[in-house]
Amino acid sequence: MSAPAPNPPQHSAPVSYSQGQPVALDQAEKALAALWRQAGEDAAADGSGGLTRACLWNLVVYQPSESGETRVKKVDGMLAEAAPGVPSRTIRLTTRPAGEKPAGAGDVQCWVSTLCHVASGGKRQVSTEEIRLTGYGDAGGKHFPALVRALLVPDLPVALVWLGALPHRGRLLGQLLNLSDRILVDTQTGGGENALTDMKALVEETQAYFIDLGWMRLNPVRYLLAGLFDPPGQAELLQKVESLRVEAAPAGRNTGLLMLGWLLSRLGAPSVKVAETGGGSDDWRWNAKPGASGNNGGYAVEFSVREGEGGHDGLLAVEIRAGGKLFALYQVDALHVALESPLRNEQRLPLYGWSDPELLVAGLSGPGTDPLYAEALQSAARLVEAQAWNR
Amino acid sequence: MNPLREGLIKERVPEPQVMVIFGASGDLTRRKLLPALYTLARERLLPAPFAVVGFARRPLGDEGFRQKMREGCDQFTRLRPVDDTLWATLADAIYYHQGSFDDPAAYTTLKARLEEIDTSLGVPANRLFYLSTPPSAYPEIIKNLGEAGLVTRSYSPFARIIVEKPFGRDLETARTLNRQLKQVFREVQIFRIDHYLGKETVQNMLVFRFGNGIFEPLWNNRYVDHIQITGAESIGMEGRGAYYEEAGILRDMVQNHLFQVMSLMGMEPPVSMDSDAVRDEKVKFLRSLRTIPLDKMDEFVVRAQYTSGHVLGESVAGYRQEPGVDPGSTTETYVALKLYVDNWRWANVPIYLRSAKRMPKRVTEIAIHYRHAPHQVFGSDGGRGPVRNVLSIRIQPDEGISLHFGSKVPGPTTDIAPVNMEFRYGTSFGAEPPEAYERLILDAMLGDSTLFTRDDEVEASWSFISRIHEAWRQQKKKQIPLFEAGSWGPVEADELLGEGISWRTP
Numbered sequence: 032m033s034a035p036a037p038n039p040p041q042h043s044a045p046v047s048y049s050q051g052q053p054v055a056l057d058q059a060e061k062a063l064a065a066l067w068r069q070a071g072e073d074a075a076a077d078g079s080g081g082l083t084r085a086c087l088w089n090l091v092v093y094q095p096s097e098s099g100e101t102r103v104k105k106v107d108g109m110l111a112e113a114a115p116g117v118p119s120r121t122i123r124l125t126t127r128p129a130g131e132k133p134a135g136a137g138d139v140q141c142w143v144s145t146l147c148h149v150a151s152g153g154k155r156q157v158s159t160e161e162i163r164l165t166g167y168g169d170a171g172g173k174h175f176p177a178l179v180r181a182l183l184v185p186d187l188p189v190a191l192v193w194l195g196a197l198p199h200r201g202r203l204l205g206q207l208l209n210l211s212d213r214i215l216v217d218t219q220t221g222g223g224e225n226a227l228t229d230m231k232a233l234v235e236e237t238q239a240y241f242i243d244l245g246w247m248r249l250n251p252v253r254y255l256l257a258g259l260f261d262p263p264g265q266a267e268l269l270q271k272v273e274s275l276r277v278e279a280a281p282a283g284r285n286t287g288l289l290m291l292g293w294l295l296s297r298l299g300a301p302s303v304k305v306a307e308t309g310g311g312s313d314d315w316r317w318n319a320k321p322g323a324s325g326n327n328g329g330y331a332v333e334f335s336v337r338e339g340e341g342g343h344d345g346l347l348a349v350e351i352r353a354g355g356k357l358f359a360l361y362q363v364d365a366l367h368v369a370l371e372s373p374l375r376n377e378q379r380l381p382l383y384g385w386s387d388p389e390l391l392v393a394g395l396s397g398p399g400t401d402p403l404y405a406e407a408l409q410s411a412a413r414l415v416e417a418q419a420w421n422r
Numbered sequence: 423m424n425p426l427r428e429g430l431i432k433e434r435v436p437e438p439q440v441m442v443i444f445g446a447s448g449d450l451t452r453r454k455l456l457p458a459l460y461t462l463a464r465e466r467l468l469p470a471p472f473a474v475v476g477f478a479r480r481p482l483g484d485e486g487f488r489q490k491m492r493e494g495c496d497q498f499t500r501l502r503p504v505d506d507t508l509w510a511t512l513a514d515a516i517y518y519h520q521g522s523f524d525d526p527a528a529y530t531t532l533k534a535r536l537e538e539i540d541t542s543l544g545v546p547a548n549r550l551f552y553l554s555t556p557p558s559a560y561p562e563i564i565k566n567l568g569e570a571g572l573v574t575r576s577y578s579p580f581a582r583i584i585v586e587k588p589f590g591r592d593l594e595t596a597r598t599l600n601r602q603l604k605q606v607f608r609e610v611q612i613f614r615i616d617h618y619l620g621k622e623t624v625q626n627m628l629v630f631r632f633g634n635g636i637f638e639p640l641w642n643n644r645y646v647d648h649i650q651i652t653g654a655e656s657i658g659m660e661g662r663g664a665y666y667e668e669a670g671i672l673r674d675m676v677q678n679h680l681f682q683v684m685s686l687m688g689m690e691p692p693v694s695m696d697s698d699a700v701r702d703e704k705v706k707f708l709r710s711l712r713t714i715p716l717d718k719m720d721e722f723v724v725r726a727q728y729t730s731g732h733v734l735g736e737s738v739a740g741y742r743q744e745p746g747v748d749p750g751s752t753t754e755t756y757v758a759l760k761l762y763v764d765n766w767r768w769a770n771v772p773i774y775l776r777s778a779k780r781m782p783k784r785v786t787e788i789a790i791h792y793r794h795a796p797h798q799v800f801g802s803d804g805g806r807g808p809v810r811n812v813l814s815i816r817i818q819p820d821e822g823i824s825l826h827f828g829s830k831v832p833g834p835t836t837d838i839a840p841v842n843m844e845f846r847y848g849t850s851f852g853a854e855p856p857e858a859y860e861r862l863i864l865d866a867m868l869g870d871s872t873l874f875t876r877d878d879e880v881e882a883s884w885s886f887i888s889r890i891h892e893a894w895r896q897q898k899k900k901q902i903p904l905f906e907a908g909s910w911g912p913v914e915a916d917e918l919l920g921e922g923i924s925w926r927t928p
């Protein structure tokens with residue numbers, strides 16, 4: 032029945048209120064209430080009609096200092112843009128080296144702020160109220176879990192947003208996972224070369240509900256590829272796959288591997304072996320050995336990384352050869368792909384891609400974990416592991 | 423089975439298809455359908471590939487039609503401003519086919535055009551037909567579609583048809599239309615639209631009742647005193663007087679929208695959310711409505727007309743003065759019904775339902791009025807008397823739910839004051855609910871008919887409503903009660919209510 036549709040941010044630029052000074056940890060709620068009152072008074076004074084407050088999620092955002100300034104800024108921007116689509120209380124956890132602790136400050140410092148967007152009907156709405164906790168040295172690891180427990184809005188779901196890098200295993204992650212209903216990660220931008228193998232291990236170990244934005248990015252392409260095999264007689268050709276080839280831009284390496292992982296898991300290939308002709312780090316080849324279900328002779332799998340034309344930073348091409356025919360998808364520009372199949376001439380189609388804030392909103396609005404993801408991830412990790420063994 | 427499709431359908435992006443809109447140069451297409459398609463594209467819910475073919479009489483051409491649809495989107499789409507790049511990609515897949523509904527040759531050329539589009543897009547011949555035309559055109563379009571071989575009865579590729587309201591004007595015509603449809607389509611291929619079912623609050627009724635543990639136990643004659651359902655509009659005829667003369671509010675609002683809302687409010691829990699399971703329960707509910715004897719109709723149904731008055735700061739004409747209306751008309755613009763449901767749950771709980779034009783404001787709501795506490799301990803010492811708990815479900819505008827109950831007034835007395843506990847969609851979710859047509863078109867594309875009316879459901883509601891029309895015909899009244907525009911209706915409607923009950927001011 033339900034159609035969990037994402038809510039593309041459509042609101043005007045936010046108005047932000049913040050407490051200039053750190054507030055005492057046990058005064059955070061009170062300070063937020065004061066900011067809220069102030070926002071309400073301002074909204075009444077400037078004639079925008081008043082203020083309503085919406086809150087659907089607790090977002091716990093972990094940003095250790097090693098995430099790096101640029102990544103932290105990127106995630107900040109993404110959260111601000113997504114805010115009207117997922118009104119939330121955000122508890123932001125950042126760490127700083129012990130040496131940066133201001134004189135006289137406690138081990139953990141706290142700031143509060145609110146972010147108001149103008150909602151439909153002109154009413155200003157508090158979309159996000161943020162509590163930022165900065166832990167100096169190892170204080171964060173010690174204090175964050177208990178502070179988060181104290182600061183969550185009761186009875187609302189909790190999402191752990193760990194986007195700058197992949198979650199590193201340890202006591203802090205374990206404790207935060209216990210509080211969380213789902214965990215947002217991004218294997219495209221976080222984790223580097225080992226993101227997929229690390230992620231696979233994490234999924235297996237924690238059994239938690241991970242939402243990988245890198246996987247969600249593949250959705251529109253998966254629909255289009257699936258569509259090539261809808262016409263009568265075409266799906267049967269997938270029993271006779273001869274080769275799979277995926278090309279990705281350097282920044283889309285993990286997404287490209289995940290795409291291959293998805294194809295392999297759908298087509299049934301429980302094992303892969305690096306092919307003799309395996310190239311360097313930008314040109315990988317394997318032989319896929321299918322299971323009992325089909326594809327008798329096995330097939331070749333190829334992955335290459337190259338610079339995309341016009342600055343494309345994601346998936347560049349997917350080719351499936353099956354039954355002597357070619358089914359393919361090529362990125363044309365940011366908004367279009369070209370599709371090729373035996374039944375159609377090359378055809379340009381719109382690709383309704385997702386911006387990062389939209390992915391975030393969709394990840395929180397959707398039904399949660401996707402069983403296909405675990406399978407695709409496993410296959411992708413197998414490719415990476417096979418490659419690593421061969422080195 | 424296509425292994426690459428696995429898991430995708432769950433995310434509710436439909437299979438590639440071509441939508442054909444009959445009556446595409448009309449008001450509904452421009453105002454609702456294309457804006458809904460644009461929003462679906464914006465939210466990445468349109469199938470890919472996808473195309474729309476508009477079919478109507480006037481010469482527009484592909485470009486002219488695209489231009490008209492763009493103007494419609496600029497004016498009416500929910501997510502404004504329209505994104506030029508996105509529109510350009512959508513517009514590429516919009517075509518116009520000029521023809522007359524009664525011309526078989528136009529369907530042959532339509533078929534050829536669709537096949538061409540299929541080939542160029544490389545998609546199977548999946549079709550979604552939309553009848554957005556005067557209802558008198560439905561039979562010939564259906565027949566011509568069948569005869570031109572445009573309808574397959576198979577599951578894949580599929581052919582589906584969406585039929586706009588009104589679906590018939592009485593039981594007989596609804597049955598005939600059902601028969602005509604089923605000569606060409608199977609029931610699972612037919613999507614009878616009632617846009618109220620596309621509203622979030624109407625769907626939320628199911629979630630509210632069956633997704634929570636605390637409300638359903640209080641949803642029966644043990645606790646409920648009576649129920650009031652209101653479907654009020656502040657507007658008058660808006661130039662549709664001639665149409666309204668033939669329809670009346672009972673046909674225009676009650677038979678479809680309010681009966682749908684009422685069935686969802688009153689039905690038993692379905693075994694699942696499967697489309698037939700939900701609709702089985704709605705039909706059962708409609709069939710449990712107590713039949714009103716023809717000669718006692720006035721004890722249960724009050725009809726009336728508005729006279730001139732004042733609505734929302736505007737002086738407005740009476741119904742009989744509206745253009746296109748017969749000055750001696752007895753067509754009802756107001757109707758109030760007292761209904762009983764003869765089943766275990768609702769035995770002896772009256773449902774008061776009213777609907778009208780030119781009310782003080784536009785509001786649709788259901789209000790469940792609970793019984794008083796069995797023993798009033800606060801009654802004697804100066805309190806304001808017992809408060810009746812009312813659970814009201816606001817369908818539009820300001821969608822939400824509120825619970826009315828008594829609370830102690832702060833201070834040394836035990837005075838009780840009524841207070842409200844409110845849930846508002848806009849405030850809680852901070853997001854605008856989608857337009858009804860977005861949801862309904864998407865569901866039809868996916869083949870999910872839960873939110874569409876089934877043949878037996880339409881017939882069950884017409885069977886009840888046609889009886890009222892029959893009684894009115896027999897009465898041959900020359901005059902029906904009148905009330906001033908901008909008031910909540912005629913005094914006669916108050917007499918329907920039981921002792922100590924009055925109409926709510928929603």
Ligand SMILES: NC(=O)c1ccc[n+]([C@@H]2O[C@H](COP(=O)([O-])OP(=O)(O)OC[C@H]3O[C@@H](n4cnc5c(N)ncnc54)[C@H](OP(=O)(O)O)[C@@H]3O)[C@@H](O)[C@H]2O)c1
Binds near residue numbers: 447453523
């Ligand atoms: N408008 C709304 O908001 C609304 C709301 C709810 C339900 N509805 C229902 O939706 C349906 C359509 O309403 P509407 O307001 O869009 O009607 P409309 O504006 O009168 O449009 C009728 C359409 O049918 C076409 N048409 C009529 N006779 C034709 C023929 N013989 N051959 C080819 N085309 C023909 C017209 O084409 P030409 O003008 O080019 O001849 C026009 O495109 C009706 O059943 C109505 O009850 C409408």
